[in-house]
Amino acid sequence: NAGVTQTPKFRVLKTGQSMTLLCAQDMNHEYMYWYRQDPGMGLRLIHYSVGEGTTAKGEVPDGYNVSRLKKQNFLLGLESAAPSQTSVYFCASRQTSGGARTGELFFGEGSRLTVL
Amino acid sequence: DQQVKQNSPSLSVQEGRISILNCDYTNSMFDYFLWYKKYPAEGPTFLISISSIKDKNEDGRFTVFLNKSAKHLSLHIVPSQPGDSAVYFCAASGGGNTGNQFYFGTGTSLTVIP
Numbered sequence: 001n002a003g004v005t006q007t008p009k010f011r012v013l014k015t016g017q018s019m020t021l022l023c024a025q026d027m028n029h030e031y032m033y034w035y036r037q038d039p040g041m042g043l044r045l046i047h048y049s050v051g052e053g054t055t056a057k058g059e060v061p062d063g064y065n066v067s068r069l070k071k072q073n074f075l076l077g078l079e080s081a082a083p084s085q086t087s088v089y090f091c092a093s094r095q096t097s098g099g100a101r102t103g104e105l106f107f108g109e110g111s112r113l114t115v116l
Numbered sequence: 117d118q119q120v121k122q123n124s125p126s127l128s129v130q131e132g133r134i135s136i137l138n139c140d141y142t143n144s145m146f147d148y149f150l151w152y153k154k155y156p157a158e159g160p161t162f163l164i165s166i167s168s169i170k171d172k173n174e175d176g177r178f179t180v181f182l183n184k185s186a187k188h189l190s191l192h193i194v195p196s197q198p199g200d201s202a203v204y205f206c207a208a209s210g211g212g213n214t215g216n217q218f219y220f221g222t223g224t225s226l227t228v229i230p
Contacts, residue, residue, distance in 0.1 A: 004159070031216065042122075042205060043160070043220035050216055058217060090159055104150055105207075105218060107159030 002026055004108035006091050012114045013081045021076040021111050023091030031094040032074035033058075033105065034066060036087040043090065049074055081115045088112050119143045120208050122221035130229050135193040137224050139206035142187065146210035150218070151180060151191045154203045163204075164191070196228045 004025045013019055023032065033048040045058030047066040055066045063085060065077045074093075078085060089112075092105040121140045129135045137151075147168035152160035166173040166180045166189070173180050179192045193200055203223045209216070 033218070035220075040125075040222060042118075042120075042222035043207075045217055045219070048216065056216070059219075092159075104162040104165060105152075105160075107152075107161070109159045110157070 004091055004093055004106050006089070006108035006111045008111060009109070010112050012116065013078075014116050015082060017081050018077070018079050019081065019113075020078075021089055021091075021113075023074045023076070023093075023108060025072055025074075025091075025093040025106070027093060027095065027106065028071070029093035029095045029106070030071075031096065032068065033092040033094070034064070034074065034076045035090045035092065036060065037090060037110075038087050046076065046089075078113075081113075083115045086113060086115045117142075118222070119146075120206060120219045120221040122204075122206060122224050124224050125222070126225045126227070128227045128229060129196045131198060132195045135191075135196045135200065135226055135228070137191040137193075137204050137206075137226065139189045139191075139221055140187060141189075141208050141219075143208070143210060143219075144187070146208040146219075148209050149180070149182060149189050150207045151178075152205045152207060152220075153200075154205065154223070160205060193226075196226075198228045198230050201226055201228045 007022045034046040035043040049068040052071040067075045091108045096103045150165040151163040154160040182189045205223045207218045207220045209218045
């Protein structure tokens, strides 16, 4: 049982290049999230999804796009990378039961992205 | 605007003593709170949670206290062990348009000195 898997783990981009981060979860969770972690800023929500085919904006969505075509996968795209997007990106998933909003997030190991 | 705040960037505690990590929030709609632990180069891992219908939740050495009137929660670790050295994040979610989002604090780096 792998849990939440992120690929790639590391990537270096040049300004203006595009790339996609892939998050896969094998826990059949409905909810998935993308966060970024920056020094002194904690974890900030970029986008999230409450089910297959749905996405919603979080706190810092600008410059990113997401897609949830399959329940187990959540993709984060950077169309034109900027140095300000240098960060560590974390994907998380969550299951809820009976419509309850409680239930903890399960995180992947992170993807370190550097934009030169 | 930071809705969840951890005002202490770091904390050092002797092994065997109590560690107290604090967290404040501003959104009165938050009703579910969690603590996460993070080691370098790893993803955060869940520690303990509490809903607003309680004021205390305990799990082994970890206890979370919630003071709704003060919009404050704290994590107590007793006794502290060197393996507890990590960054601790508090997080919150709530009703309305914040129900599916989890807001995190900036983290407190705990060092337990052997």
